[in-house]
Amino acid sequence: MERSEAEVVLPPEVLARIPQTTLCSSALGLAWQTVQRPVFNHSIRVFFAAQWLAEKEGSEWAQPDNLPLLFVACVCHDLGTSDNFNGPQRFEVEGADAAQHHCQSHGISEQDSRKVWTAIAVHTSPGIAERIDPFSRLVRYGVMMDFSLAVRAEVGADDLFVELEKTLPRLDIERVLADAVVNQANEVETSQHTDNKSWFSTHKFPIASWPGILLRARLQNPDHVGRNPAF
Numbered sequence: 001m002e003r004s005e006a007e008v009v010l011p012p013e014v015l016a017r018i019p020q021t022t023l024c025s026s027a028l029g030l031a032w033q034t035v036q037r038p039v040f041n042h043s044i045r046v047f048f049a050a051q052w053l054a055e056k057e058g059s060e061w062a063q064p065d066n067l068p069l070l071f072v073a074c075v076c077h078d079l080g081t082s083d084n085f086n087g088p089q090r091f092e093v094e095g096a097d098a099a100q101h102h103c104q105s106h107g108i109s110e111q112d113s114r115k116v117w118t119a120i121a122v123h124t125s126p127g128i129a130e131r132i133d134p135f136s137r138l139v140r141y142g143v144m145m146d147f148s149l150a151v152r153a154e155v156g157a158d159d160l161f162v163e164l165e166k167t168l169p170r171l172d173i174e175r176v177l178a179d180a181v182v183n184q185a186n187e188v189e190t191s192q193h194t195d196n197k198s199w200f201s202t203h204k205f206p207i208a209s210w211p212g213i214l215l216r217a218r219l220q221n222p223d224h225v226g227r228n229p230a231f
Contacts, residue, residue, distance in 0.1 A: 008032045011167045014044065019068045023106045027072045030102060034082035036180060038171035042146055045164050047074035050142030052160055061138055069112055072099060073119045073139050081180035088203055090211050091181055096120035124210040147174070178228035181211050182218045190219065 008028060018024055031040055050070055054062035061070050079085045080095030087094045096117040103113040119136040122129040129140035144151040145161070152158050185205060201207040205215045217230035 010044070014167050017048065018044075019064075019071050021068045023103070023108065024068050024071045024075075026106065027075050027099075027102060030098075031075045031079065034084045035078055036081075036176055038173040038176040039078050039081060039180065041168040041171060042173045042177065043075045043078055045146050045161075045168050046077065046139070046142035047071050048142075048164055049145040049157060049160065050074055050138040052157065053141055053145075053155060054138055056155070059134060059138065061135060069103075069108070069116060070135070070138060072103060073116045073135070074142055076102065076116070077120045077123050077139060077143070078177065078180075081177065081184075086184050090204055090206060090209055091184065092121050092124055092211075174231050175227045178214050178231045182214050182228065185215050190215075 080091030
């Protein structure tokens with residue numbers, strides 16, 4: 001059941017830290033209406049982590065005028081896991097398309113909208129997202145900080161996440177996110193034989209992509225309960 005944009009439920013101290021623009025409030029509402037609550041909380045944590053890192057590094061993306069774009073890229077980066085944006089492409093691309101359309105519908109330039117698209121499209125691509133441009137790197141690091149204790153320690157963000165998780169609880173995000181991705185597989189994609197020496201690719205689950213790896217782990221471990229073994 002869809003939730004109404006007017007029903008966005010976040011602690012006042014969290015809402016106060018979100019850029020106060022129409023672009024951001026509508027992006028927040030879009031995420032609230034479409035993704036599962038654990039994914040929603042994760043997306044907000046990713047923004048605060050990316051913002052924190054930008055400030056720590058003196059990045060131009062920490063400037064008030066630039067924060068709305070960073071917020072949209074972070075809060076929309078997993079839109080492709082939702083039923084609303086479950087299309088034929090891998091979830092990262094579906095989410096990137098949705099976020100780009102959202103930006104353009106609010107008068108954001110083609111160049112800046114494309115920047116958001118790129119950051120979302122590559123956010124699960126290690127070694128590429130970190131180097132393609134500084135903006136995409138921040139989104140990628142925000143995601144990694146939320147999932148990796150080692151990355152948090154590397155950048156000194158342990159205390160940050162202690163505070164973030166008090167107001168934005170994790171709610172078993174690792175299990176929920178992986179399941180949301182894999183549950184988009186169709187009948188053909190889930191009928192593969194796990195003893196195949198070669199594993200076919202689809203546009204939705206390319207063989208060497210994160211979605212493809214998660215799907216293969218599910219099919220090879222059908223009795224597994226809990227977090228996807230490949231997460």
